[in-house]
Structure formats: structure tokens, C-alpha cells
Amino acid sequence: MADNKFDAIVIGSGISGGWAAKELTQKGLKVLMLERGRNIEHIKDYVNASKELWEFPHRGNKTQKLIDQYSPVKRDKPSNEITNDFWVKDKECPYNEIKPFSWWRGYQVGGRSLTWGRHCYRWNKWDFEANLKESIAIDWPLRYDDLAPWYAYVERFIGIQGSREGLEVLPDGEYLPAIEMNVAEKYIAAGIKSHYQGTRHMFIGRTANITQPRPEQGRVNCQYRNRCERGCPFGAYFSTQSATLPAALATGNLTLRPFSIVRRILYDKDRQRASGVEILDAESNKTYQYTSKIIFVNASAFNSAWILMNSATDIWPGGLGSSSGELGCNVMDHHSLVGASGIIEGFEDKYEYGRRPTGIYVPRFRNIYNDRRDYIRGFGYQGAASRQGWSRKISELSIGAGFKEDLTEPGNWAIGLTGFGEMLPYHENRITLNKDKKDEWGLPILNIDVEMKENEKKMRTDMMEDAKEMLEAAGLKNVSVFDRGYQPGMGIHEMGTARMGRDPRKSVLNGNNQVWDAKNVFVTDGACMTSASCVNPSLSYMALTARAADFAVKELKKGNL
Amino acid sequence: MIAMLTGSVVIGSEFLLSGCKNSESSNNRIFSNKDIAFLDEVAETILPATTSPGAKEAAVGAFIGVMVNDCYTEKDQQIFHEGLKTLEIACKKEFNKGFLQANSEQRTKLLIGLDKEAKEYQKTKKKDDPTHYFTMIKQLTLFGFFTSKPGSTQALRHISVPGKYDGSFPYQKGDRAWAE
Numbered sequence A: 001m002a003d004n005k006f007d008a009i010v011i012g013s014g015i016s017g018g019w020a021a022k023e024l025t026q027k028g029l030k031v032l033m034l035e036r037g038r039n040i041e042h043i044k045d046y047v048n049a050s051k052e053l054w055e056f057p058h059r060g061n062k063t064q065k066l067i068d069q070y071s072p073v074k075r076d077k078p079s080n081e082i083t084n085d086f087w088v089k090d091k092e093c094p095y096n097e098i099k100p101f102s103w104w105r106g107y108q109v110g111g112r113s114l115t116w117g118r119h120c121y122r123w124n125k126w127d128f129e130a131n132l133k134e135s136i137a138i139d140w141p142l143r144y145d146d147l148a149p150w151y152a153y154v155e156r157f158i159g160i161q162g163s164r165e166g167l168e169v170l171p172d173g174e175y176l177p178a179i180e181m182n183v184a185e186k187y188i189a190a191g192i193k194s195h196y197q198g199t200r201h202m203f204i205g206r207t208a209n210i211t212q213p214r215p216e217q218g219r220v221n222c223q224y225r226n227r228c229e230r231g232c233p234f235g236a237y238f239s240t241q242s243a244t245l246p247a248a249l250a251t252g253n254l255t256l257r258p259f260s261i262v263r264r265i266l267y268d269k270d271r272q273r274a275s276g277v278e279i280l281d282a283e284s285n286k287t288y289q290y291t292s293k294i295i296f297v298n299a300s301a302f303n304s305a306w307i308l309m310n311s312a313t314d315i316w317p318g319g320l321g322s323s324s325g326e327l328g329c330n331v332m333d334h335h336s337l338v339g340a341s342g343i344i345e346g347f348e349d350k351y352e353y354g355r356r357p358t359g360i361y362v363p364r365f366r367n368i369y370n371d372r373r374d375y376i377r378g379f380g381y382q383g384a385a386s387r388q389g390w391s392r393k394i395s396e397l398s399i400g401a402g403f404k405e406d407l408t409e410p411g412n413w414a415i416g417l418t419g420f421g422e423m424l425p426y427h428e429n430r431i432t433l434n435k436d437k438k439d440e441w442g443l444p445i446l447n448i449d450v451e452m453k454e455n456e457k458k459m460r461t462d463m464m465e466d467a468k469e470m471l472e473a474a475g476l477k478n479v480s481v482f483d484r485g486y487q488p489g490m491g492i493h494e495m496g497t498a499r500m501g502r503d504p505r506k507s508v509l510n511g512n513n514q515v516w517d518a519k520n521v522f523v524t525d526g527a528c529m530t531s532a533s534c535v536n537p538s539l540s541y542m543a544l545t546a547r548a549a550d551f552a553v554k555e556l557k558k559g560n561l
Numbered sequence B: 001m002i003a004m005l006t007g008s009v010v011i012g013s014e015f016l017l018s019g020c021k022n023s024e025s026s027n028n029r030i031f032s033n034k035d036i037a038f039l040d041e042v043a044e045t046i047l048p049a050t051t052s053p054g055a056k057e058a059a060v061g062a063f064i065g066v067m068v069n070d071c072y073t074e075k076d077q078q079i080f081h082e083g084l085k086t087l088e089i090a091c092k093k094e095f096n097k098g099f100l101q102a103n104s105e106q107r108t109k110l111l112i113g114l115d116k117e118a119k120e121y122q123k124t125k126k127k128d129d130p131t132h133y134f135t136m137i138k139q140l141t142l143f144g145f146f147t148s149k150p151g152s153t154q155a156l157r158h159i160s161v162p163g164k165y166d167g168s169f170p171y172q173k174g175d176r177a178w179a180e
Helices: A017-025 A064-068 A125-134 A144-158 A182-197 A238-252 A302-309 A400-409 A454-473 A538-558 B033-046 B060-071 B074-095 B104-126 B135-146 B150-157
Strands: A008-011 A031-034 A254-257 A260-268 A273-281 A287-291 A294-297 A336-346 A350-353 A359-364 A379-387 A413-419 A430-438 A444-449 A477-485 A518-523 B168-169
Touching: A008 A017, A008 A273, A017 A294, A017 A538, A064 A294, A064 B060, A064 B150, A125 A144, A144 A538, A182 A238, A182 A254, A182 A350, A182 A359, A182 A379, A182 A413, A182 A454, A182 B168, A260 A302, A260 A518, A273 A294, A273 A477, A273 A518, A287 B033, A294 A477, A294 A538, A302 A430, A336 A379, A336 A454, A350 A379, A379 A454, A413 A454, A454 A477, A454 B060, B033 B060, B033 B074, B033 B104, B033 B135, B060 B135, B074 B104, B074 B135, B074 B168, B104 B135
Parallel strands: A008 A031, A008 A294, A031 A254, A294 A518
Antiparallel strands: A260 A273, A273 A287, A336 A413, A336 A477, A350 B168, A359 A379, A379 A413, A430 A444
16 A cells, blocks of 8 residues: 555544544554644653642643633633643634634644543433424434444443443443442432432443453553543543554554644545545645545544535535535534532541542433423533532631641532533534634634523523522532633533534535535544534544444445445 | 532632733742742741641742742732732831741731731722732642642642542541642
């Protein structure tokens, strides 16, 4: 095979790109995986993984210099002194906010699989049917039963700790032994269950942290450091580096090329197929072309759409997949940063040992079964109970020895619940190419024009009040609500820019994630989502990717691509 | 999204009411060795050596200098530097000597007064009014001490690699809290 010819090209090395590379190489295809950022080698390049807080000059805080590099997304908090190497500096990769949007990007091998929240939830059957039943946007071209076996397939490989709860609203998957709730959380969970007569639930958050070693993957089980976002030296949480990349490399079929910015997909008019990609080497600024039989686009929702918008523009001015008029539209996120917190009396003789990489989860209870609200869809909660630390407020003591001794002991148990709500797909919430402003490689930047609307705003009232009511029902005192001011993007779950559908006039992709206008191009990251559900999306991206890869290879063998 | 509220220790801007809030460039005012020594003594008065080391042994003065220089906005830096002068003047007014010359009872008395004043001010101030300088000092002292090595390992308990999780771990009054 010539140096620039492959069976498949995967654009992006994050959570879905890693899966595409693993599946395609294991099925025998020669695969080129392109990543626009630098390489991050597993363990070796997690430079902050084992440092203690006091080893950082600012103990993790953002300096003014860092804030300046990260403007405009300085308004929220994922990047700090410890993690900033894994987050894109906006000054270097600008975008244009038509309305405020925090676009958190991870331009490195592994993408945001290195920094993700790791919560893994299956969608339920209603999530796939809601658009059709409520006449919102368009219907999903698949149903829960189509994806269920792929959820199981993915869960078995990545390793998810969690408990089986038997709930229709949050289907059980295949789990490793669950990390336990602490004594205060168990008390609250029991209080909620009893007060709401089994219609509301609280249990341990299902996360991709392994609780049993996986020597075949070179992964050690979680050591309860809760420093996942720095990269895990034990490989205990799922990332491209800890799991899919080594599996793909083990086949001998993978070529990984960092510093490769895909400028466009090359389109062959006569065959109506893509023939490869053109890339810009981010270091040398040189242009290269690679050809392949199939292409998986996994550049993250906005960048996948950006690549399509820049491809085949001689045929479609709006780019490949734009014939429906939906490319770049229907941006969704999960709106959040709203909920309640309170103090738990008692359990002073109990504490926690170890730092869990998870918290609790409360699945959706609104607008299911007989519940009806003045908005549609719903939300879930994440949170955790813990004893307060030295940063708690102690008003009766001001300074001195007594004050210090008091702070060296843990305070009361306290809990916070933060809601994550579904955002509807609105055609006018969209990204477009900015023809005037270019980045340092001379490539057009994105305009981002996304806002919450009435449905989301109404839901947020419930997200606060329901959290308060549940905590009070469980017997908590001093419960207060909060709304820290969410703006789109802060959920870091942006999706929807190249949605799947049943009709090429209304969707960019078909039910197998194929671009209607180029059937050998598959988009399987967040871009493909037709609605958002309220649960964390990565597990669904992975399942959809594995399903599409299986389909693609079968079609390839049949000669259909 | 990165899970929120998973622990009790809050790093950074949520706890630090001041600083780290806008992108004005800092002018890196210099803290002299004398300033650092002064800050060490102020911090030691807030968190003195007891059965465990105090703020001075944890080099909190130097840490405060780094934080104010690198993380504070120019406006907050100015408030902080002015505040140190105000503190010294208040001390001279009350005890006829500077803070470094005052004995430990006098230092404590002075800072208790400033703490009250700052709390009152913070309670009644408008949203855009500046933070009280003593609130800045106290926050940076607490943060600097409890995230330092002596603070984390001797005033608190620290385990780098716990290896297991127990959500119902026995606790007796007097047992130290875990450091992050």
C-alpha cells in the first residue's frame, strides 16, 4: 500500500474517533487516524498526574496570563493551572460568538476523552421517540432496540462501574461492581425513595472507571485519587489512550498522524463518493493528501461540521451534506449549573476514606408516565455528599489557634445536586463559517449563534425547586437553591450539527451515519445527534460509532461503497 | 461535563472571592523580603503554630506574594498593597507600634478587629464594590496554608493514593480532616 493510501481515514482521535479506529482496524482495514493537535503518550505525557497540590506554584488557580489566553471562555472553569495543557487556548484558535458560547476543545491525541466527566448512561426508548411524538424537529431514524446491543458491546470493553436499578427511564447496562454511595447519600436516597414512593431514585453515578483490573488492556483498577482529569497513570478510566488506541495499534493496521488539520474531504463527483482528505501539517504548514475507501468524521460536533462545510463546495456552496439546509444547525448542549444544596444533620461519627471518581445520579422523573409539566422533556441530577472541608464558613470564630484547630477537623455533611437538562433542537441555533476572520493557518473560523429558549428556561425553575424539595423531603436543613448562570457550551456536550434522519431533505446523515450525499463518509460524533436526551452523551457516541463501523465494513465488503 | 461538587475542597476562584476574575494584565508589583516577612507574621496570627505548624512555617507569606502578583487583577493588587499599609497604620494607631513590633496579643486583637470590620463590609457592600483587603489576606492565608505541604500533611491528613473507598469510615472528634 502506498504511503498515502488507506482503506479508511478517521478524522479525530477523541472518544468516538478512538472507537472508529479500534473497530475498523480490528476488522482488518488499514486505517489512518488524523489528529490536529499534538501527541499525548499514555502515562508518560500525563505530566501533572502524580503531583501534589503544593507542587503547583498557584496550587491550581488560574493566573491572569492563563485567563487571558483562554478568553473568551474564561467565564467558566474546566481549565486551570493543572489541566490547561489539555484545553485549547482560545487566543490561538479563535471563534466568533454571535451569542455567548463556551466552546471547550481538546486538540491533542485523545481529545476530550482525557478530560471527560466519565458518566455513562444509556438513552431510554422514549428519548428516541420524543421528537416524533411531540412533533419536534425530525424523527430519529433508529430506536433503542437498534442501539441496545451496541451499548452492551461498548460497555463491556470500556468498563463502567455502576449498579443495576431496573428502571425504564435509565436502562441498565453491563457494569463492573459499583463504587458505593457514602453513608449520607444512602440516607438521602432512602428518604427520597420513601417520600416519592419509588418514583424518584438516587444511586451511584455510572462512570467509566474500572473497579476490577484489566490486565489484558494493561489497566489497573481505580485507586480513588480522583485526579482523572490530569490523565490516569493507572489507566483506570476509559480514554482513547488507555483503551481504544492500544487495541487499534495492536492490530498493526493503524497509522496515527498528529498535527494534521483536515482542510477538506476530497469529493469525486463522478462516483459521488469521497476519495480522501486534504490536510495541513500544523507544524510545517505543508499540504498533504491521503486517499481511502471510507472516511469517519469524528472531529467533535462543531469541527466535524466545519470540515463538511469546507468540502465539495464546487458542487454545494454550503459544503458536503449541506443539501438539506441542516448542516451546522440544531446545535444542542445540556443546560446546567442549577440546583440546590443543603446540610445533613448527624453521621458525625462517619467520614469517607478515599476520593471517589464519581458521585450520585438522580435520573429523570419529569414528563414521564403520568407526570406533565409546562415544558417538555426533562433533566437528571449529579452531585455528591461529603463532609465540609477547611473552606467552609465559620462565622463564630475569626482568627487564631481555636479557629485553626476547628478547620483541621471536617465539618458537617453537605450535599449539592446539579441538574443537567435536555435542550431541544432549534434550526436557528447554528454554527456558520465566518468568511472574514481566519485562524493562524488561514482557515475560516466559526460563528456560533446558540441560545436557550422558553422550554429550557421553564425547565430550569423545576431543576432548582425539585432539588430543594427532594433534599427537604429527605430531612435536610438549610437547603438553598442556586443558579450559577449557564450559557450554552458550558455543558461541554455540544451536538446536533449534522443530524441523522430518515429524509435527505431534512437531515445530513441517514440511519447508519452516512452522509446522504457521499455514502462512504460517516459522521459518528456528537454532530450526528437528532435530539439530546438529558443524560451524558459519550456512551451513545461510542455505541453509534461501533454500529456504524460494523455497517461500513459490511457495505465495503459488498462493494456498496 | 466535569462532575461538580464531588469534594469538599474547593480549589480556586469560587473560594477566592477576589482576583482571577478579569483579563486586565497585571503589572507585577514587587513584594520585598520585608513585605513577605510582614505577610508571614500576619498569616501566622490568623493560623498560628499549635500542635501542628503554623502559616509561617508553611511559607504562606511568599505564597500570598505569588498569588497577588500572578492571579490578582491590577485593581485588586492595588487594594491589597494599600491594605497592608492600612493595616500597619491601624496597628500604630492602636498600640503606638508597627505590626512587627507588636506582641502576639496585640497582633491578635488588631486582626480580630479587622476581621469584624471586613465581615461587616462584605455583608453590606454592593456587588461591584471592591473586596475588603483583610478578606483577601484571610482567604489567601487559609488557602495557602491548607494547600501547603505542612498544612496538608500535618494540620490535615493527606494520602496520595488511597487505593480504596469507604463511604462509612469511622470518625472520632479530634481526627483530622483529609487534605485534597
